[in-house]
Amino acid sequence: MAEIAQSLKLFADFRIDCVVVGGVAAGARGSSQVTFDVDVCYSREADNLTRLANALRSVNATLRGAPKDFPFLLDEETLRRGLNFTFDTDIGKIDILGEVQGVGSFEQCFKDSNELELFGIPCRVISLENLIAAKRSAGRPKDLVALPELEAILEHRRQHNITKP
């Protein structure tokens, strides 16, 4: 099992309330762009933060780019005090977002998301419309490169009344 599958399984095993966003969501929606991490927008409910911290500790998550000796306690309190985190883990790069620029919180990402079965795991995946809004708002070169294809897919779906994911 490779990185994306392992990350999705981790979130399912620890019953994390989250929505898959970013490159994996774009891939699920048909984009041919590649990605090297798994991004999720997570619920800020206290129980979910505890489960999320437990999940990330179980795969030895460390802050990406931080020095090895950087003091960082991965627990519910730390997640509550912060918002968006990028981690290196034993199963690959995982980014957790409390808020997605251009869309909003978990609740807003969840709205209009679909449940897709990926690797036999039911996963909530951000809608194509919200994914485009997020990429447009983020405005980084890698987001802007992904936009034209996502917009073409959305237009194609609307033009032909395609409802299946």
Next chain:
Amino acid sequence: MDKVVYTEQERWLIEPKPGTAAARARDFGIDLSLTVSNLRLTPHERVKQLDEFQHEMRVLRQAVLQSKQNGRNRSESKAVR
């Protein structure tokens, strides 16, 4: 090699009309034949393909790093001699 046959819906992406988002994507440099082949897959198959690619890239990267390390070790060992 068999010629790829596109449905009418797929041709809308492959041969986009001017002014459409598909035309803008094509002009931007996106290979929409890749998009069409992705859209033929299920979401699971699309993400599985992405996962396999990501895994292969990681293996390749490790092999390159290992090869560089081996090269450095050989140079150092020659220098000692």
